[in-house]
Each structure stands twice: as C-alpha cells, then as structure tokens.
Amino acid sequence: NAGVMQNPRHLVRRRGQEARLRCSPMKGHSHVYWYRQLPEEGLKFMVYLQKENIIDESGMPKERFSAEFPKEGPSILRIQQVVRGDSAAYFCASSPQGTEGYTFGSGTRLTVV
Amino acid sequence: GESVGLHLPTLSVQEGDNSIINCAYSNSASDYFIWYKQESGKGPQFIIDIRSNMDKRQGQRVTVLLNKTVKHLSLQIAATQPGDSAVYFCAENIIAGGFKTIFGAGTRLFVKA
Numbered sequence: 750n751a752g753v754m755q756n757p758r759h760l761v762r763r764r765g766q767e768a769r770l771r772c773s774p775m776k777g778h779s780h781v782y783w784y785r786q787l788p789e790e791g792l793k794f795m796v797y798l799q800k801e802n803i804i805d806e807s808g809m810p811k812e813r814f815s816a817e818f819p820k821e822g823p824s825i826l827r828i829q830q831v832v833r834g835d836s837a838a839y840f841c842a843s844s845p846q847g848t849e850g851y852t853f854g855s856g857t858r859l860t861v862v
Numbered sequence: 863g864e865s866v867g868l869h870l871p872t873l874s875v876q877e878g879d880n881s882i883i884n885c886a887y888s889n890s891a892s893d894y895f896i897w898y899k900q901e902s903g904k905g906p907q908f909i910i911d912i913r914s915n916m917d918k919r920q921g922q923r924v925t926v927l928l929n930k931t932v933k934h935l936s937l938q939i940a941a942t943q944p945g946d947s948a949v950y951f952c953a954e955n956i957i958a959g960g961f962k963t964i965f966g967a968g969t970r971l972f973v974k975a
Contacts, residue, residue: 753905782962789870791951791965792906805962840905842963851963853898853905 751775753843753854754823761860762831770826770857774843781824782851783816786838798824831861870949872970881939883969885952890933892954896963897926897937900949909937909950939971947973 754773762768774781779800784792797805798818809816813831818824828835838858844851875881887895893914898906912919912926912935919926925938935952952966 784965791968794962794964797962842905852908855903855905 753778753841753852755839755841755854755857757857758855759858759860761862763862764832765830768828768831768835768859768861770828770839770841770859771823772826772841772843772854773823774841775845775852778843778845778852780844780846780851781818782842782844783824783826784840784842786840786856792840795826828859831859833861835859836861870968870970872972874972874974875942877942877944877973877975879942881937881942881946881971881973883937883939883950883971885935885937885966885969887933887935887952887954887966888964889954889956890930892956894955895926895928895935896953896955897924897935898951898953898965899946900951900968902948906951942971942973944973944975947971 753775756771760768772781781798783795785795786792794808796809796816798816800818801820813829815827836859838856840853840856842851842853896911897909899909900906910921910924910926912928917928923940927936937950939946949968949970951968953963955961955963
C-alpha cells in the first residue's frame, strides 16, 4: 500500500507562472489536507478537502491559491501568478475519516525565481 | 497554536541520554494531540499520540505527557540515538467544521555521538 504520493518533488517556476502541485492520498483515504512550510518554521494549515468538497479553507490566501479534490484523480493545489514569497515546501496529508492523526507525503518544494 | 516566524529552538543531547522536548498548545478545547518527527527533506512522520482523557502514554522508547491545566505537552525519548536527530513538532486537533491539525513551532534535536 503506497503512502501519500506528491509530485513533483521539486518545482521551479518564474514569477508570474502557475504552479500545480499534486497529491494522491493513501488508498481508502478520502480526507486530504494541505500544509505549507517555510524554512526553519512549522507547518501552516492551508486547506482541508474531502472528495469534491472543500471543508475548511481558512488557511488559504484569498487570492491566487485554489485547491480541489475531484471524484477521480489526485488533489491539486494551484498557485496562479507565483511570487517569490510562494517559495516553500508544500505538504499533503491524508486520513481515512478525518478524526485521527494522518499520514504525510514527502512534499513538493516550490522555488520561484 | 500556529507556528511563528522564528528560528527553531535546538536541543543538543549526548547519545544514550534521555531527551525531553516541550510544547505549549493553544486551544483548551483540543482533545487529541500528536507528536511528529521530521527529518531533513522529508514529510512529518507520526511518533505518538494522546487523547485529552489521559495524562501519559508510552510507546517504544518514547513517552508523551499531557498537562491540561497549563496546556503543556512533552515528548520524552529514552536512550537517544543519532537516528533521532530531527525536528519534532507537537500538534493539536481542532474541531472546526470537520477537524484539522495545527502544528506548534518545532524543536530541532541534535544527538552527539
């Protein structure tokens, strides 16, 4: 049973481009969470999704950021018109029922140049 | 509560000694707490959890203590090994339209051989 799969592992974008980060949850997990981590800092909650629904997006910036978790396929975190301040590691986690500690992927490291 | 933009505090211990990592949490209504270990370049890894109706829980070489009166968690690692070197995060579950996990700021553990 593969763990939480995130791709790409590393992503380089120029300012103004779009970044798409993908997360495939563990088999049987229908709850997905996205976190952002700056160097030497903790993980900051961004968004919580279930299949086809956004449950809590209180940590998402109001502009340029969006997330989805379609009925089929991975969850996508999309950042439009990236700026240097978006450079960070973005981690996805999944859980089966949303009530226990979850499993993290290895993250996508986004660098904006 | 949410992490803040500070460099991580560091705990340096000698191999074989016991380590104690402390954490203050923010929400008195939180009922579930987790410790995660994060190695360089990897996602957080679950270590041990505890529910609010307990004040102590033991795993293999690790013990978590919960003091709800002062909203304090600690992680004790017995006979610390070089492989324990990592950043350790405490996390609390918050129920808010579903649930989400909020991470503390983290502590870097450095084990000297």
